[in-house]
Amino acid sequence: MSTPKWKIKGIVDDFDECGCCGRRGLKRSVALMPLDADGNEDGTVEDVAYYGTSCAAAALGWTQGKVADTARAAQAERDQRDAYARRMISIYAPVETAPVGVKARVYYGRNRHLRDTGMKATEEVAKLLAEARTTLADTTTGPARPSQIEDFHRYIVILTRDERICLVRQVLEDDIERQEQARVAQRRAEEIRGSVFAVAALDAEAAREVAYADALTREWNAKAWQAAHV
Ligand SMILES: [Zn+2]
Incomplete structure (x- = not known):
């Protein structure tokens, strides 16, 4: 069996033109990184090709089903x-x-x-x-994602009595809504005899990680949020 010339890197939603045959109106395309003769990635993001599923299947000698499954797995x-x-x-x-x-x-x-x-x-x-x-x-399958402290959002976290997360919600922008949100969270925490506090993070999943971290981590997390939002 010959070594494939491409490696599937993921799925892209914002390219509607096949880089192989020029067909337009694709719902999504497959990101393909060229490989050298030894099967190693041979290039940077600049060298990635975006093909429709049928052209990717032809280029790899695979079925379209295998291309779609592999692309989904790579994207996941x-x-x-x-x-x-x-x-x-x-x-x-x-x-x-x-x-x-x-x-x-x-x-x-x-x-x-x-x-x-x-x-x-x-x-x-x-x-x-x-x-x-x-x-x-990395922009192989889409635009760069936020990564700065300035991009953090604030999350309200309710912990149960035995320190398990029971709720994570992004803090609301509007002043009045935010106060109401804090009141509701406080009441909920009292009902379950838990605790409520705020953490800053790039997304809700990361907010959980910060919430479970030690007090020192959370202290510096709060400091960073304040420094970025004075
Ligand atoms: Zn094509």
Whole structure:
């Protein structure tokens, strides 16, 4: 069997023209990265081709069904990587400029097994953030995604008595609605004898991660939000 010349990277909704035959009006297209003779990716985002499903199937020698399944799986993987990147940025970007001791406590608090391994928290945090930013800046299957502290939203979180998340909601923009939202959340927390507080994050899933983090992480998260919104 010959090595395929392309690797499917995902699905794109905003290209309606096939890069192979020029057919227009496609609902979606498949992002294809060229591969070299050894099957390694041979290019950057600039070299990615966007084909309709039938042309992608012809280029790969696959059925259209296999192309569609593979593209969906690749896209789901990208979405998961994005979600992980948003969690890492929401946790670590607020401590990026914090003193080394703070960074170390936040990092080892989440990675206890790495304590005393000689792994340097400062370097690891820098690496995690750089990877996360690269992930969200990748435009292979769509525009770059927000990745800055300035892009954080505020979320209201209700924790149960045994510290499990019972609700995460984005804080409303409107002043009056926001006050009502806070009142409702406070009442709900009292009913279940839980607690309510706010965290800042790139999305709701990342907000959960921040809510479950230690007090120091949440303290710096709040500081970062305030600094970005004065
Ligand atoms: Zn085509």
